[in-house]
Amino acid sequence: MNGTAGQGVGRALGQAVAGADSALASASRLTHRQRSIALAIVATAMVLDLVDMTIINVAVPTLQAQLGASDAEVQWMVAGYSTIFSLLLITGGRLGDIFGYRRAFLIGVAGFTLTSLLCGLAQDPGQLVAARLLQGATAAIMLPQVMSLTQIMYPPHERMAALGLFGILGGLAAVLGPVIGGLILSANLFGLGWRPIFLINLPIGIIALIMAMRILPAGKSAHSPRLDMGGTTLVMLLLFALIFPLIQGRDYGWPLWGFALMACSLPIALMLIRHSRARMARDGSALIVPDLFHARGFTFGLFTTLMFQTATGGLLFILTLAMQRGLHFTAAQVGIAHVPYAFGASFAIGLLSRKALPRFGPIIITWGAALMVVGLGVLIAIFNAPPLMTAAPWLIAFPLLAMGLGMGLVGGPLPPCTLSEVDVGHAGSASGTLKATQQLGSAIGAAAIGTLFFLIDPLAGTAGEDAIHAFTLSAIVVAASLLAVGLLALAIPRQLQIRGGGNKEGGRDTGK
Structure with a gap:
């Protein structure tokens, strides 16, 4: 097994360096069964990241008790991972274009597995914080390749089915992450306390690594860009100027330096645009390819994604607060209450969107945003009817299910619609930009909408009326953002390649 695996790594690295075969050509030779296995492999990597982001939240009390971690150290264990992950996403995606998507994926998975081991072996809070930062960096190399490999393995009109799997697994991972973490901590496996929440990644990562070396298509972008x-x-x-103040601002009391840092993002963005244009004119190897934004679907898809992630990131944050502070739900009750939402999102992405997108096109994004607004309106009405909540709290399952279905109708089609017109030679750069936009939107939503909630309800009231009032006003802002999502989606070209075109690389149709 070791000899075979070593030969597989050698072939992968050799092809990536030599560039003798483009990734798209290599992917075209995969059988249907091999593509399905390859999709399962990259989906496993996505689940590893999603679970790892949520599983640590339930371990915070244990980490403080057993490791002696302070509040600030715990915050860095959680937010440090997300921050580094966000900063390196676009670069991680471009590394796939340069060195090969399989090679970058292998490096990312191997690094993620190794840093998970370092997390599990940490002896003090400082070591765990450092290991989590490294883990976020390796995740930023691993995750963009998931979308890039999906782009090169499936032509646009088949991608929705492939992405449906990601939607189902993503919804399950979001729900099951805290559940798995709670079970592992309760079991206290081998007397290791909190450590198995990281060590559980080792066997999964090793299996994914071995399978990836055998199945995933080799080769890199035909454009052969440079770093x-x-x-x-x-x-x-x-990204640091934008995301760091948003993630840490509330904990630091929104200091002036945070706003100054965010203001610096504008001149940095202008410098980036100028640099990218000059680099493309010189050797065509800009990290962010300006030509990507000439595609209307990509540009409006990014704006729609940013607004959607802002709305949903803020919604999920204030919804949990309202349930705990306003309705006095326990943590377990909050988790159960989110099940209809997660089920609706998974079902809509995995089935409804996959069936509806080829037939109706991006208009279903507008339908999904409208459904979320309706569900949110019903939820607000139930929350503001105390007798109804007392007599039949289970009624909230229906608007949450509707909101989840709406979320799936938006979140499922957005990635394939955004990437539909993108030259797969720049798949890594485009995928990294999309993932970074998603992260930025989530950070903005939690920060901006969460701050509005806390301004209205700074302290948990005894009866919870202030928290419900805060949720109501904050949810109105979320609803307005969702309406903006619906309007922005109308600007995405209706006749996208999703409906049946082939992949394109360098102007050549390579649809299978």
Whole structure:
């Protein structure tokens, strides 16, 4: 097994370096069964990241008790991962274009598995924080390749089915992450306390690594871009200026330096645009390819994604607060209450969107946003009817299910619609930009809408009326954002390649 695996790594690295075969050509030779296995492999990597982001939340009390971690150290264990992950996403995606998507995926999975081991072996809070930062960096290399490999393995009109699997698994991972974490902590496996929540990644990562070496298509972008260090530095500075104050601002009391840092993002963005244009004119190897934004679907898809992630990131944050502070739900009750939402989202992405998108096109994004607004309106009405909540609290399952279905009708089609017109030679850059936009939107939503909630309800009231009032006003802002999503989606071209075109690379139709 070791010899075979070593030969597989050698072939992967050799093909990526030599560039003798483009990734798209290599993917075209996969059988249907091999593509299905490859999709399962990359989906496993996505689930590893999603579970790892949520599983640590339930371990916070245990980490503080057993490891002696302070509040600030715990915050960095959680937010540090997300921050580094966000900063390196676009660079991680571009590494796939440069060195090969399979090679970058292998490096990311191997690094994620190794850093999970380092997390599990940490002896003090500082070591765990450092290991989590490294884990976020490796996840930023691993995750963009998931979308990039899906792009090269499936032509646009087949991608919705492939992405449906991601939607189902994503919804399950979001719900099951805290559940799995709670079970592992309760079991206290081998007397290791909190450590197995990280060590559980080892066997999964090793299996994914071995399978990836055998199945995933080799090769890289036919454009053969080079690493853009200047663009990488500017992108990291830009994302840091935007995301770090949003993630840490509330904990630090929204200091002036946070707003100053965010203001710096504008001149940095202008420098990045100028640098990217100059780099493309010189050797065509900009980290962010300006030509991507010439595609109307990509540009409006990013704006729609940013607004959608802002709305949903804020909604999920204030919904949990309202249930706990306003309705006095326990943590377990909050988790159960989210099941209809997660089920609706998974079902809509995995089935409804996959069937509806080829037939109706991006208009279903507008339908989904409208359904979310209706469900949110009903939920607000129930929350503001105390006798109804007392007599039949289970009624909230219906608007939450509707909101989940709406979320799936938006979240499922958005990635394939955004990437439909993108030259797969720049799949890594486009995928990294999309993932970074999603992260930025979630950070903005939790920060901006969460701040509005806390301004209205700074302290948990005894009866919970202030928290419900805060949720109501904050949810109105969310509803307005969702309406903006519906309007922005109308600008996405209706006749996308999703309906039946082939992949394109360098102007050549390679649909299978």
